[in-house]
Amino acid sequence: MSGEDDTDDRRGGGLTTGEVARRLGVAPTTVRSWDRRYGLGPDAHTGGRHRRWTPADVARLERMCALTATGLSPAEAARLARRGPASAPAPGPPPGSAPPDGPPAAPDGVPAPPPRAARPRDRARTGLQLGAVRQECRGLARAALRLDAVALEEILATAIADHGLVTAWTEVAMPALQAVGRKWESSGEKYVEVEHFLSWHVSGALRRSAPTVPPGAPGGTVVLACVPGEYHTLPLEALAAALAERGVPVRMFGAALPVEALVEAVRRTGPAAVGLWAQSRTTASRPLAQHVAAMEWGVRGARRRPAVLTLGPGWAGRAVPGLSRPGSLAEALTAFEAVVTR
Structure with a gap:
């Protein structure tokens, strides 16, 4: 811990459970669970309902985090964390010699985490x-x-x-x-x-x-789908949720939508815009994007076409003339909103 953190600990008589959780990057419920299940709570008890964690208590939890990150079960990591670092560490190398290869061994042969100053920040x-x-x-x-x-x-x-x-x-x-x-x-x-x-x-x-957005006016919906053969849906799910957060009606069709199903979905919904996600160049299909962009509906004299946006890294180097390819979630949101509100 830094000197500033230690000063805060002394002033407040230790850290609260919430402060410890933020420092470790875990949920407060996880800290409380480790206390109940494995006895990793504060050594000293203060009056009142709120428990305070000393630097030694936090160091024990940091060791718990480091050990579980190596693949140990929580129970085994807790046992080693309670035991603490080896009481008699092996003597270091003589002055001027090169450091030993690899981290020092902890009890039971479990690699001990490197000292705080040596931990890579990233x-x-x-x-x-x-x-x-x-x-x-x-x-x-x-x-x-x-x-x-x-x-x-x-x-x-x-x-x-x-x-x-x-x-x-x-x-x-x-x-x-x-x-x-x-x-x-x-x-x-x-x-x-x-x-x-x-x-x-x-x-x-x-x-x-993502909030539930009621159906919009004709031509005000966005259709999102992965192209055939594409199963990476998470970025498209993030886009769908962000559009819904902004009040844009979305129809999400998920992974690997067959061509016939995509065409039918576009025909039935008459969307303002269609987003086609491709993670890989092997799944990005220019003919499919061009076909969807050429679809029309509506009465004669007022025919409409959807704006087609090609989404994802699979379209890099495979740009489709006349079609937009946003490079980020923020750019995609701006592009879809512009089409829907046009």
Whole structure:
């Protein structure tokens, strides 16, 4: 902890549970659960209902976080965290010699977390390359590695409520998802359960946050769908929720919508705009986008066509003449709103 943090601890007689949770990047309910289940509560008890956590108490919880991030079960991590660091550490190298390879060993052969000063700032003590991200994103990554559903739900709901859906997606959820995906790709499928777990909870949070928007006037609806063969839906789900948050009626058709079904959906809804998501260049289809853009409906003399927006990295290098390709969630929101309100 910094000197400023220590001063705050002394002035207030320790940190509250909420302050500890924010410092660790976990939900307050997780801190309370570790106290009840594993005896990782404050050593000293003060009067009143609110418990105070000393620097030593917080250090024990930090060790719990670091150990669970290595893949240990919460129960085993708690046992080692209660034991604390080894009481008789091995002597260090003689002055002037090179540092030993790898971190020192902790009890039972579990790798101990490196000293605070040596921890890379962009790894959030998880081994995930996060970069310069919000604290909520670091907490989300830790909770995902622990498979902590309660913490995930609370962090996501709080981020959406505090910052709005667009910021919560772009600065909290998406960097964590990308970091977990990179970890999975580089670890031989070791973290596939973490990626699926985090994706499922992010999807649920997006749906819960989106208000129900009544059907708009004819030509005022947005249709969103993944192109055939495309199953990456989360970015499109974020767009659907953000449009609903702004009062735009959305019809979301999700993953890998067949061509015939897409054409029928457009014909039946008569949308103002259609968003076609492609994560991969192998799924992005120019002929499909052009076909949808050429569809018409309405009475003779007042025929209408939808504005088609090609969404996702799959369309990079495969631009369709005359069709918009927003590069971000914010740009897509602006483009769809402009079409609907035209």
